[in-house]
Amino acid sequence: MNRPPAGPFETIDVERLRSGYGVKWGSLPPDTVGAWVADMDFGIPPAVQESILRTTRHADFGYPYWRGEDPVVEAFEERMLARHGWRPRRERTRVFSDLLQILQVVIEYATEPGDGVAIHVPAYPPFLASIVRAGRRIVPLPVTRDETGWQVPADGLTERLRAQRCRLLVVVNPHNPTGRVLTPAELLPLAAAAEELDLLVLADEIHADLVFAPHQHVPFASIATADARTVTATSATKAFNLAGLRCAVAHIGPDRLHDALNKAPLDFFGTPSILSRVATVAAWRRSDAWLADLSDTLVRNQRLIEEWAAALPWDLRYHSPEGTYLSWLDFSRSPIGGGSPAGHLERLARVKLSEGAEFSQHTEVDTAAFARLNFATSPANLAEILDRVATALK
Structure with missing residues (x-):
């Protein structure tokens, strides 16, 4: 054979x-x-390894300095446009350590204790645990199954979110653990419900580069008017196997959240390392x-x-x-x-x-x-x- x-x-x-x-x-x-x-x-990837080793040989572990914009932000913006057809707004992207940190920050700044946080279930276990630890209520949106595969039902969605006093909708796409890649037709009802109820949306798109043909990833922020209420969270860690290096980005669409984060203490959220940054840039640009x-x-x-x-x-x-x-x-x-x-x-x-x-x-x-x-x-x-x-x- x-x-x-x-x-x-x-x-x-x-x-x-x-x-x-x-x-x-x-x-x-x-x-x-x-x-x-x-x-x-x-x-x-070899390019990631080479970038890490080059930085190590240079003993480049002092306080970081970038000529111009943060290279992680630039690489993120380039990749979203070139690979996924979405142009992030300038000066709206922040670098974090990982998506769990982004979720926790969004929960603390966009909701109050007792508020509902809607998420499709089954869901990534640390997300569920983080919502509960923050004193918010999980509002599960059950993923269903038929003969064609896993489905994200939209019937009665707005009414359920309103009845459960939701302030935040978490959309994980591609979905973990079912592996569904949501279509524009499936994203539109979610965006419409969020707009009608004035919800903030956290779009976890960390698996966006791991989509198999003929399926295509569609950024939630590119749907209709969703950008103004969406925090898009992603990272190179899943597609390029860099989880331990701890680097993620969040594009902050909502004005209120963007302004609130800008007023937070400068070092409140920590700073991902030089190695995590050079690895992320090498992954997105050269791998x-x-x-x-x-x-x-x-x-x-x-x-x-x-x-x-x-x-x-x-x-x-x-x-x-x-x-x-x-x-x-x-x-x-x-x-x-x-x-x-x-x-x-x-x-x-x-x-x-x-x-x-x-x-x-x-x-x-x-x-x-x-x-x-x-x-x-x-x-x-x-x-x-x-x-x-x-x-x-x-």
Whole structure:
């Protein structure tokens, strides 16, 4: 059988992954394979590595100085226009450490304790936890499923948001964990509800560069009049595997929030490091060839999971993600469908997935029969993961 030529994503260095500082593999016993937290197993793009090493050789760790505008902001604005067709407004972008920090800042400045924060559920667990810790109420917008895949219902949306006294709408697109990439037709009702109720929208678009053809990412701020009420939050960390470097950006559309943040103490939000900045710029400006090769591997892995799911003796009701490198697996009809499938598989198959119940914590939505699989790994390692799972469930 003819095999594609070996490339940078055909193999992974498990010894490196286990011996480093990464939680995905380093926190596990030596016989357990990590497929949970959303890191990739592939290292980083060469341009990013070269930029970090060059900065290190120069011993460039004094107080930072940029000639002109912050290069992260410039790179963000260039990328949004060139790749996604949206032109961010000038002098509206701030650099933060990560998206959780952006969410927390938006919650504190745009809402009051007791206010409702609407978010599609299942949702990224730290987002749910952050809303609750801030003393706000989660207003879950359940993602539903039909024969075509996962859907974001719009019926009765405005009435529900009004009844629940929502002040903030969080839109995660591409969606984590289902992998849905929302279309303009799906974004429009969200924008219309936000406008009618005068809601601020936080658009988490961190997976925007990980969208598979024929699907296309549409920035929420580019929908109708949404820009004036939208905080667009993104980062190079997911697409280029830089989570530990801690650098993210937020485009602040709402005037009131923009003015309030400008009046905050200068160092209130901290300052991402020089290394995180040079890495982000190298990723966004010089690493698209690496990203294209990565995407080819992720598409192959998608198909591998589809074939595996179709061959199982029980119905996984599986829908392949349109973006991200995350698969949302329904084990309700399997031998471990009674709950905690990730826990069962860690014991039986020595594979660690993300526990589904965590993606609906603090809500009445039930995701206990689900688990999330991270397939940003080599095809051979993914095949091992899937074989372990299937074998353990026989």
